Amino acid sequence: xxxxxxxxxxxxxxxxxxxxxxxxxxxxxxxxxxxxxxxxxxxxxxxxxxxxxxxxxxxxxxxxxxxxxxxxxxxxxxxxxxxxxxxxxxxxxxxxxxxxxxxxxxxxx
Amino acid sequence: xxxxxxxxxxxxxxxxxxxxxxxxxxxxxxxxxxxxxxxxxxxxxxxxxxxxxxxxxxxxxxxxxxxxxxxxxxxxxxxxxxxxxxxxxxxxxxxxxxxxxxxxxxxxxxxxxxxxxxxxx
Numbered sequence: 001x002x003x004x005x006x007x008x009x010x011x012x013x014x015x016x017x018x019x020x021x022x023x024x025x026x027x028x029x030x031x032x033x034x035x036x037x038x039x040x041x042x043x044x045x046x047x048x049x050x051x052x053x054x055x056x057x058x059x060x061x062x063x064x065x066x067x068x069x070x071x072x073x074x075x076x077x078x079x080x081x082x083x084x085x086x087x088x089x090x091x092x093x094x095x096x097x098x099x100x101x102x103x104x105x106x107x108x109x
Numbered sequence: 110x111x112x113x114x115x116x117x118x119x120x121x122x123x124x125x126x127x128x129x130x131x132x133x134x135x136x137x138x139x140x141x142x143x144x145x146x147x148x149x150x151x152x153x154x155x156x157x158x159x160x161x162x163x164x165x166x167x168x169x170x171x172x173x174x175x176x177x178x179x180x181x182x183x184x185x186x187x188x189x190x191x192x193x194x195x196x197x198x199x200x201x202x203x204x205x206x207x208x209x210x211x212x213x214x215x216x217x218x219x220x221x222x223x224x225x226x227x228x229x230x
Contacts, residue, residue, distance in 0.1 A: 001170065001171050001172060003154065032215075034213075034215040034216070036215070036216035036217070038155070038217075045204060045220040045221065045222055045223055046147075046155065046204070046217070046220055047220075048216060048217060048218050051214075051216035051218075052216070057218060089154060089155050091155075091157070091215075091216070091217075092215075093215035096168055097157065097168060097169075097170060097171065098145075098157040098160070098215060099157060100147075100154060100155040100156060100157060101154070102154045103154040103155070
């Protein structure tokens with residue numbers, strides 16, 4: 001049960017778009033459409049942003065979108081805002097268990 | 110609106126058992142949903158510990174399975190985590206969370222605020 005691979009950091013300027021990748025294997029990301037994404041601000045609990053690869057919970061801005069190709073899932077944030085600066089974690093079902101990515105720190109320049 | 114709150118000792122001695130309780134309000138555990146524990150060592154990423162269904166069916170992280178027990182007490186609307194033989198590597202913020210209501214819902218939509226547990230003598 002190895003952690004999913006995410007870039008340690010990504011950055012973008014306000015108004016730009018950024019994409020955070022999440023790479024797994026055919027046993028997790030590639031094998032199921034059960035990838036979710038969480039936003040975590042310092043000292044706070046994670047917040048669900050995307051589930052089932054590309055679905056948004058009620059209240060999450062449509063600037064956040066998710067996709068998947070093969071063993072890699074992606075979270076795209078368009079129209080970056082200062083409040084988007086946070087850590088982002090992907091998570092996948094892997095057949096009776098769940099696995100998180102190592103997390104990516106998004107910096108809004 | 111469901112709310113979750115972790116409680117338990119903030120300091121545990123090495124080799125002892127870490128015990129935490131998650132109290133759920135705004136929703137009856139016996140009505141359904143899966144419930145989970147996730148932890149986060151200081152400055153590090155999230156690690157899934159395990160899930161439990163309201164009926165008591167459990168799923169554990171293989172790397173922790175020999176030391177972990179998750180149980181549910183529907184009469185108190187709580188579920189709990191026990192982690193035995195702890196070491197400093199188990200120092201982390203421990204979160205309880207609600208997973209989906211069915212076997213096809215693998216995401217955590219509500220989280221507790223987290224509680225820091227330090228393992229030290």
